[in-house]
Amino acid sequence: MAQTVAPTTPVPAVSNPVVRRRRNGWKQHRAAYLMCAPTMVLFFVFMVFPIGFVLYTSLLDWNGLTSVFDAKWVGLDNYNTLMHDTFWWNAVRNTLLYAVIKILVEIPLALLLAMALNSGLKATTTFRAIGFLPVVTSIAVVSLAFTFFFSPQGGAFNKLLLELGMIDRPIAFLGDRATAFWTVTGVAIWHDLGINMVFFLAALQTVPRDLYDAAKVDGAGAVDRFKSITVPTIRPLTAVIITLSLAGSLKVFDYFAVMTGGGPGFSTTTMVLYMFRYTSFGGGGLAGAQTIPQVGYGSAIAIGLGVIIMAIVLAQQWINRLQDRR
Amino acid sequence: MAQSLSEPRSLDDKDLDFVSPAAIETPGSRIAGFAWATLRYLLLIFYAVVCLYPFAWMVATSLRTARGTFKAGFSLWVTDPQWSNYTDIWHAANIPRAIVNTVIITAVCMALTILTTSMTAYALSRSDFPGRKFVLVALLTTLLVPGEMLIIPTYYVNRTFGLVGDGRALIAVILVMTAGAQVFNIYLLLGHFATIPKDLFESAELDGETYVGAYWRIAFPLIRPALATITLLTFMGIWNAYLIPLVYLAPLKDFQTLTIALIQYSKRFQTLYHIMAAGGVIAVIPIMILFVFLQRYFIRGLTEGATKG
Numbered sequence: 112m113a114q115t116v117a118p119t120t121p122v123p124a125v126s127n128p129v130v131r132r133r134r135n136g137w138k139q140h141r142a143a144y145l146m147c148a149p150t151m152v153l154f155f156v157f158m159v160f161p162i163g164f165v166l167y168t169s170l171l172d173w174n175g176l177t178s179v180f181d182a183k184w185v186g187l188d189n190y191n192t193l194m195h196d197t198f199w200w201n202a203v204r205n206t207l208l209y210a211v212i213k214i215l216v217e218i219p220l221a222l223l224l225a226m227a228l229n230s231g232l233k234a235t236t237t238f239r240a241i242g243f244l245p246v247v248t249s250i251a252v253v254s255l256a257f258t259f260f261f262s263p264q265g266g267a268f269n270k271l272l273l274e275l276g277m278i279d280r281p282i283a284f285l286g287d288r289a290t291a292f293w294t295v296t297g298v299a300i301w302h303d304l305g306i307n308m309v310f311f312l313a314a315l316q317t318v319p320r321d322l323y324d325a326a327k328v329d330g331a332g333a334v335d336r337f338k339s340i341t342v343p344t345i346r347p348l349t350a351v352i353i354t355l356s357l358a359g360s361l362k363v364f365d366y367f368a369v370m371t372g373g374g375p376g377f378s379t380t381t382m383v384l385y386m387f388r389y390t391s392f393g394g395g396g397l398a399g400a401q402t403i404p405q406v407g408y409g410s411a412i413a414i415g416l417g418v419i420i421m422a423i424v425l426a427q428q429w430i431n432r433l434q435d436r437r
Numbered sequence: 438m439a440q441s442l443s444e445p446r447s448l449d450d451k452d453l454d455f456v457s458p459a460a461i462e463t464p465g466s467r468i469a470g471f472a473w474a475t476l477r478y479l480l481l482i483f484y485a486v487v488c489l490y491p492f493a494w495m496v497a498t499s500l501r502t503a504r505g506t507f508k509a510g511f512s513l514w515v516t517d518p519q520w521s522n523y524t525d526i527w528h529a530a531n532i533p534r535a536i537v538n539t540v541i542i543t544a545v546c547m548a549l550t551i552l553t554t555s556m557t558a559y560a561l562s563r564s565d566f567p568g569r570k571f572v573l574v575a576l577l578t579t580l581l582v583p584g585e586m587l588i589i590p591t592y593y594v595n596r597t598f599g600l601v602g603d604g605r606a607l608i609a610v611i612l613v614m615t616a617g618a619q620v621f622n623i624y625l626l627l628g629h630f631a632t633i634p635k636d637l638f639e640s641a642e643l644d645g646e647t648y649v650g651a652y653w654r655i656a657f658p659l660i661r662p663a664l665a666t667i668t669l670l671t672f673m674g675i676w677n678a679y680l681i682p683l684v685y686l687a688p689l690k691d692f693q694t695l696t697i698a699l700i701q702y703s704k705r706f707q708t709l710y711h712i713m714a715a716g717g718v719i720a721v722i723p724i725m726i727l728f729v730f731l732q733r734y735f736i737r738g739l740t741e742g743a744t745k746g
Binding site: 140142143144146147149150151153154156157158159160161162164165168175179223224227228230236238239240241242243244245246247248249250251252253255256257258259260262264265267268270271274301305306309310313358361362364365368369383386390392406409410413414416417420421424425 | 474477480481484485487488489491492494495498506507508509510511552553554556557559560561563564566567572575576579581582583584585586587588589590591592593594612613615616617619620623647648649652673676677679680683684685688696699700703708710713714717720721724725728729732735736739740
């Protein structure tokens, strides 16, 4: 019987195991499936399911301590509350301000440092390493050290300003509404500047040095050289840096959690910090404020911050693409 | 002229050789060049001081007495080093235990990440199995989802598994952190696998190598540089992690990481800055030493991670 059926496709002369694998599908791909399995299990248990679960719990009135099945269904009430929660919008404003300031300060500074490093100086590697050192250290530990550094009781910074006669009495840099946010942002810039400097340096090093010299020979001034050689070189990378910086800054937690705990008041509360306020765990993140176990509402905040972060990052990438096309 | 300058790479080096830049330098431009170089050095030295001073200050603080810390101010000078601060924090914050926990979490995460992500990237880039497209698209879409959004639900997933509230929380931390970084790592690896010709695997298979064998003996060694990058990024991420360990380990006395132990200590003893500084030095030293020796790999790893991701 089998012999009477003519094969519709020519059978390969050599029984090639690769070809055999392609034809047999599911069973022959067992090894590939098994190799993907651990990742996919983690992926579904800790990514896909949680996305669905947090969407679900955001529709509940649930304290997070009892079983989720006993929680009361409240529909979109949590979102309704969130839309009118001034503390939430204040946290959103703080986070956006932080993200924008970091980009505006870090990009010019990092570029300046990278250009200084890229001009054929001796000890470039050493300077690069020193500039990069803060990046590899723990944000929480560094923040703890800066808490004392800026303290009004014996903190080094106050001592210095007093000795220089710039202030009359110590300032509680992290305890005053007027200064806390800016102090923490300053520490964050100190910690993260080095990585952007290294990014820019890597981009600048792709330009042959001769190009600058040739431009000089042709009478191009420093400004012209910057405009027509440096700027086109770093433009694609600048977009990447902005994306990375935005994605990181909008999730900011460690600096504020350790140095101010979101206070005084809610003046330094970020989106992630505000989410923690409504959970029964990780309460240590908030130094001053009491945590309230309302995980249903906390879930709505989680969705809120997720949507804001994804929307901003996507919008930025869309703008990049538009610019690339031009 | 401006036209050719805006396309830097199209210029041929040979065209530029006919005038040496040195030949047209005037004495005036040499002085300007010297002034410019000095300015650049000053800028870099200033930045180097800004970067290093806080660490030096932390070390100095860690060697002072309680009263000394409040009097010292900006100075880095230590007259009578108090090494006992280190033994104090060592016992008070249960540092040995914290080091063991941190090392366990870091090591397991690194091993798990290397193994699972490389296997997946290998299978995804080599075989065209049914569902491959779906996996790629699923991974890509979640690349955008911020991990912070999933802190609440993953906590309850782990609670359901009984991984919350005791030593098993270490497992929860490992799983959450590995899962959180894997999508990015897989994409990094897929980029590297794209550079390996597929024929290599197929000819190996004709020579009798199995599918898994080709992964282990051919693919794995070939992507070792990328795996080194991932290892370093993972190490840095886990060693310095604060948020996830805070959620799971902060209430547990015996299962804290170095960072959590230190922060919890600082909350109990809010003014003992000299002791905290000693703890800070202990927490920061290992990664700094590693950085000094593997500087190039750190920088390359992070740059690569950024531009590929």
